[in-house]
Amino acid sequence: MQTTTKTSRKYLATPIFGVAMGVAYLVALSVAGQPVWGVLALAVMVAFSGALLLARRRSETVKGLLDHRDERISAIDLRATAITALALIAVILVAFVVQIARGQSGWPYSMLGFVGGVTYVVTVICLRIRG
């Protein structure tokens, strides 16, 4: 009986994504004429990815999040993601209100709030249809 939601060895996916983002920062900052900051950003992301791989050896939770994910780790990940989204929504709403109180347009917070709201509604509808 399958009780594990992800059993494949994909533990390198997150560190590789981290390094890829570091490269993207390097390119973006180089284009902006700040290559030193780009190298620093890449170094931070490489260090973060390396720390994840090292932590995977010692922490069952990190290992679960990166690689061998069982249902409890998945539930923890889901809740943490939801709380993260709530924090972002709060920041977006407060920033939007502060901006319009200053007589500004509210951009880009209005667009971020719009995308978040639409995504939530569409996701609820899709999940509702799926049962």
Add this chain to the structure above:
Amino acid sequence: MTLGASQVRNDVRERRVAKGLSQADLAQRLDVSRQTINSIETDRYTPSLPLAIAIARFFGVTVEEIFHADHN
């Protein structure tokens, strides 16, 4: 009726110890983490139905023999 984690008790620890298994052993057999077994045994996590069935089958009992819902 909604049952929270604290309302579902279980005998996993007793049955595991009776079999002479460690939490890590049971976790490996059930393809979950050792922390998950510990959380189930201490009633901090209520497993999904598939995992509850897997646990019951492993010990050769029914789900209701190993998991006890407190209905008030």
